Amino acid sequence: MANSPHGGVLKDLFARDAPRQSELLAEAETLPALTLTERHLCDLELILNGGFSPLEGFMTEKDFTSVVETLRLADGALFSMPITLDVDQKQIDDLGIKPGAKITLRDLRDDRNLAILTVEDVYRPDKTNEAVKVFGSDDDTHPGVKHLFNVAKEFYVGGKLEAIQRLEHYDFLELRFSPAELRAHFNKLGWQKVVAFQTRNPMHRAHRELTVRAARSQQANVLIHPVVGLTKPGDIDHFTRVRVYKALLPRYPNGMGALALLPLAMRMGGPREALWHAVIRKNHGATHFIVGRDHAGPGKNKNGKDHYGPYDAQHLVQQYQEELGIKMVEFQEMIYIPDRDEYMPANEIPEGTRTLNISGTELRHRLRTGKEIPAWFSYPEVVKVLREQNPLPREKGFTVFLTGYQNSGKDNIARALQVTLNQDGGRPVSMLLGETVRHELSQELGFTRKDRDLNISRIAFVASELTKAGAAVIAAPIAPFEDARRQARESVERNGNFFLIHVATPLEYCEKTDRRGVYAKARAGEIKGFTGVDDPYEAPVNPDLVVDLEKQNVRSIVHEIILLLEGRGLLDRF
Ligand SMILES: Nc1ncnc2c1ncn2[C@@H]1O[C@H](COP(=O)(O)OS(=O)(=O)O)[C@@H](OP(=O)(O)O)[C@H]1O
Numbered sequence: 001m002a003n004s005p006h007g008g009v010l011k012d013l014f015a016r017d018a019p020r021q022s023e024l025l026a027e028a029e030t031l032p033a034l035t036l037t038e039r040h041l042c043d044l045e046l047i048l049n050g051g052f053s054p055l056e057g058f059m060t061e062k063d064f065t066s067v068v069e070t071l072r073l074a075d076g077a078l079f080s081m082p083i084t085l086d087v088d089q090k091q092i093d094d095l096g097i098k099p100g101a102k103i104t105l106r107d108l109r110d111d112r113n114l115a116i117l118t119v120e121d122v123y124r125p126d127k128t129n130e131a132v133k134v135f136g137s138d139d140d141t142h143p144g145v146k147h148l149f150n151v152a153k154e155f156y157v158g159g160k161l162e163a164i165q166r167l168e169h170y171d172f173l174e175l176r177f178s179p180a181e182l183r184a185h186f187n188k189l190g191w192q193k194v195v196a197f198q199t200r201n202p203m204h205r206a207h208r209e210l211t212v213r214a215a216r217s218q219q220a221n222v223l224i225h226p227v228v229g230l231t232k233p234g235d236i237d238h239f240t241r242v243r244v245y246k247a248l249l250p251r252y253p254n255g256m257g258a259l260a261l262l263p264l265a266m267r268m269g270g271p272r273e274a275l276w277h278a279v280i281r282k283n284h285g286a287t288h289f290i291v292g293r294d295h296a297g298p299g300k301n302k303n304g305k306d307h308y309g310p311y312d313a314q315h316l317v318q319q320y321q322e323e324l325g326i327k328m329v330e331f332q333e334m335i336y337i338p339d340r341d342e343y344m345p346a347n348e349i350p351e352g353t354r355t356l357n358i359s360g361t362e363l364r365h366r367l368r369t370g371k372e373i374p375a376w377f378s379y380p381e382v383v384k385v386l387r388e389q390n391p392l393p394r395e396k397g398f399t400v401f402l403t404g405y406q407n408s409g410k411d412n413i414a415r416a417l418q419v420t421l422n423q424d425g426g427r428p429v430s431m432l433l434g435e436t437v438r439h440e441l442s443q444e445l446g447f448t449r450k451d452r453d454l455n456i457s458r459i460a461f462v463a464s465e466l467t468k469a470g471a472a473v474i475a476a477p478i479a480p481f482e483d484a485r486r487q488a489r490e491s492v493e494r495n496g497n498f499f500l501i502h503v504a505t506p507l508e509y510c511e512k513t514d515r516r517g518v519y520a521k522a523r524a525g526e527i528k529g530f531t532g533v534d535d536p537y538e539a540p541v542n543p544d545l546v547v548d549l550e551k552q553n554v555r556s557i558v559h560e561i562i563l564l565l566e567g568r569g570l571l572d573r574f
Contacts, residue, residue, distance in 0.1 A: 001192065002183040002285025003326060007054030007077050010283065012180050013115075013163040014048055024164045028113040032095035033104040034087065036114075039147075041167060042229035042265035043083050044105060046280070048115060048163045049178040051262070053283045058085035060158030061123040068133045071275070071320075078324055080316075081267060081276040082134060084125070085117070086153040097122055097157055105161075113164050120159040127152070135269055141302045143232060144267040169263075172228075172242050177260040182223075183285040185258070193220030195329055196286035198277050198295075200231040200266065202244040202386060204378040206334040208251055209343040214290050214329045215256060222257040223286055224249070230265040232298065240389040247381040260284070268298035274313035275320060282326040291317050292331030336376050368392075393569035397427065397467035397496045400561060401488060403479040403540060404503030405532050406518060407510040409549035409557075411435075413503060414476040416558045421472050424571065430466045432459050432475040447529045453484045460488035468495035480537040497568055501561060502543040507532045509550040 005011075017024060036044060046052045054077055059067065062074045064082050071080045087097060095103055097119055105115045131138045131145045140146040169176055177185060186194055195218055197211045203224070215222045224245055228238040238261075245259050264280065267273055273296035278289045295313035300306060317328045332345035336356045349355065358366070358377050366373050367390040373383045400417065402410040411433055421429045438445070441458050445451040456479050463473045473492075479485050485500060492498040510532070511519040522530035529535045545564055547557045565571050 002186045002194070003282050003287045005050065005053045005179070005283045006279050006324065009053065010050040010179055010183075011047075011053040011056050012050040012178070013056065013161060014166060014178070015180065017163040020162075021164060024116060024162055025113065027102075028104040028116055028164055031102050031104040031116065033106045033113065034091060034095055034097075034117075035106045035108045035111075037108065039151075039230060039265045040085060040105075041107060041109075041114075042263050043085075044114060044161075045167050045263050047083065047161060048166075049180070051179050051264075051280050051283050052083060053179075055079070055083060057117065057120075057160035058158055059083055059156070060120045061156070064123075064125065064156065064158070068130055071272070078275070078320055079279065080272040081269060082130065084152075084156040085158075087122075087155050087157055088153040089155070091153075092122060092155060103157075107167060110168060112168065114167060115164055116162045117157070117159045118162075119157055122155055122157050124155050134272055135267070136307060137301065139301050139307070141300065142268065142298045142307055144269050144298065147267070167263075171239065172261060175242065175246075175259055175261045176263070177284075179284045182260055185260075186285050189221075189255075189258075191221045193218055193288065194223050194286045195220045195288040195290060196223045196225045196281040196284070197290045198262075198281070199224070199226045200235055200241075202236060202241055202382065203248050204382065205376065206336070206343055208248060210331060210334045211290065212252065212256065213334075213345070214288070214331075218288050218327070218329065220288055221255075222252065223281075223284070224257060224259045225262050225281065225284065225286075226259075227264045227266055228261040229263040232266065232268055236389070240385060243385045244382050247385055248379065251379055266296060268296055270295065270297055270308035271312045271316035274317050275324075278317055278321070278324060278326050278328070282324060286326065288327045288329050289317070290329045290331050293333060295331075338376070341376065364390075391470075392572070393497075394426065394572040395470065396570070397470040397472065398499070398565070398568075398570055399463045399467050399473040399475060399492045399496070400499045400501060400565075401463070401479070401485070401492075402474070402476040402501045402503050403485060403543075404505060405507055405510045405537060406478060406530075407514045407516075408503040408505040409554065410476040410503040412554050413501075413547070413549075413557050413561075414474045416554045417474055417561055420558055420562060421474075426571075426573075427470060427472045429472045429474065430463075432463060432473065432477075434477040437477065447531075447535065449481065452478075453481065456481075456484040456488055457491075460491040463488070464491045464495050467492050467497075478531050478537070480531050480535070482538045482541060485540060497570060499544040499561070499564060500540055500542070502540045502546045503549065504539070504546050505549040 047055050066074045067079050067082050073079050099119055099121055101119045103117045104113050107114055127148050128138050131148055135142050135144045140149055195215050211222045249257055249259050274291050281289045291314050293310045298307050321328045334343040335346050336343055338356050370392045404410045418429050418431055437459055442455045445455050459475050463475050466473045489498045521527045522533040531537050
């Protein structure tokens with residue numbers, strides 16, 4: 001049997017309200033609707049499916065104050081994290097949010113109505129007190145504090161919820177289990193004891209050894225229960241992590257491990273967060289919960305010290321585990337002993353034993369540079385997933401952006417560069433010549449500054465998307481304005497390397513060698529606002545390379561560009 005839910009009853013509001021779904025759907029259409037943020041959606045999903053049992057809605061002022069001050073709801077049940085719905089004055093006025101009113105809660109991603117909230121109260125929290133009591137300080141280097149002060153709105157709305165329909169997910173559906181589903185799963189498997197492991201990071205061999213040991217010590221099974229809602233800014237995206245967990249799962253002894261995803265919005269609240277995590281795992285049927293060193297820690301504070309002591313979280317969970325009815329398993333750091341080719345808990349290793357470790361920084365370095373990641377540290381199938389997510393420079397796209405006067409030779413350089421890159425292979429090469437873009441993307445645009453800027457921003461958008469997809473992009477518009485070129489760089493650099501090449505062939509030379517007679521027409525006033533004649537060209541301030549076709553030939557210029565690309569490892573073969 002799975003562990004009993006916190007408070008004895010699983011508050012599965014989806015199940016409770018399912019018989020009234022059509023009625024609630026119709027009612028929701030008639031009510032003012034509040035569009036929820038990503039964070040609200042995570043909280044809502046876990047209130048509606050019972051992950052936050054015994055909650056049946058967002059906290060009223062009475063519950064909020066009690067949780068902040070005493071780690072308990074007003075009725076005395078343990079609950080360490082405030083779960084609040086924040087709104088601003090305009091939303092209160094526009095939607096008529098007041099005690100007794102009903103509000104539809106809507107999904108920002110697809111506009112579906114998810115729940116109806118019956119407002120009990122609207123209150124203005126003391127955020128500084130909340131930060132200090134919940135997170136331990138008002139230092140906004142803490143992501144939870146930062147959210148509270150900079151993102152959360154001024155008022156909280158408390159009240160009970162009625163569930164209309166589930167949030168739609170499109171990724172890893174087979175791994176998304178509600179508490180009821182997970183409990184049924186454990187019961188089906190006959191699992192009596194389940195040790196839950198919380199994580200927001202990829203898992204390597206040390207984590208596998210640790211969880212297996214934890215399970216064996218309790219004669220239990222393991223639930224890998226990673227957070228796929230919101231984690232710490234800068235974390236590895238959940239898509240990659242879930243692929244890692246899936247790759248790791250077969251490495252557990254036969255039938256020992258299960259994997260389920262938790263759509264939680266973490267607050268990085270250390271001890272209080274650990275206790276909250278334990279409640280959530282109990283609601284999902286776990287009997288044991290692993291709490292490690294610096295559990296849900298947010299990192300360093302403004303004085304460069306950790307926000308929490310390394311074992312604060314363990315101490316708090318320990319204090320309440322009996323009352324809560326879920327047993328904490330302490331996470332001992334697992335260290336590799338090369339002479340025995342095995343992992344051991346840090347506190348059991350005899351002094352003087354040779355050990356090996358790879359730090360997070362070192363791992364990132366090895367992934368970036370393609371250096372070996374040994375099998376004692378991680379399984380090859382896990383490393384493969386991480387490598388796919390950290391392509392080496394030679395596997396990444398880039399953009400070469402040539403700017404210069406009409407007939408400066410930029411188009412010829414672009415074509416010769418295209419041939420050279422095609423010869424070497426490895427990536428698709430995409431050309432965005434000024435003329436092609438004007439014909440395919442910007443037919444309606446003229447040559448005012450506004451139109452030229454819009455033309456360049458379209459080129460930048462396409463170049464950026466192609467760069468993301470791994471192509472070598474060669475763009476060659478006149479692009480006479482610094483600002484537009486800078487924005488193009490910013491846009492592409494979100495996805496890969498950007499090289500600005502100033503084709504600085506002097507205007508006189510461009511004009512002298514113009515076989516198409518375009519400059520002559522511009523001089524004669526037949527073309528107005530022509531760059532170099534009666535419209536400005538701002539020379540780039542920080543080009544990556546300056547070339548000049550009056551002094552160099554196309555071949556030597558292309559060679560210079562190739563050297564530039566090589567210098568960044570983009571053309572490496574090995
Ligand atoms: N007023 C004016 N100023 C500059 N250029 C003009 C103008 N009118 C037409 N053309 C022809 O349009 C081509 C340049 O367009 P671009 O898209 O590269 O210019 S920009 O980057 O948007 O400023 C370029 O053509 P190609 O040389 O065939 O590319 C110009 O000859």
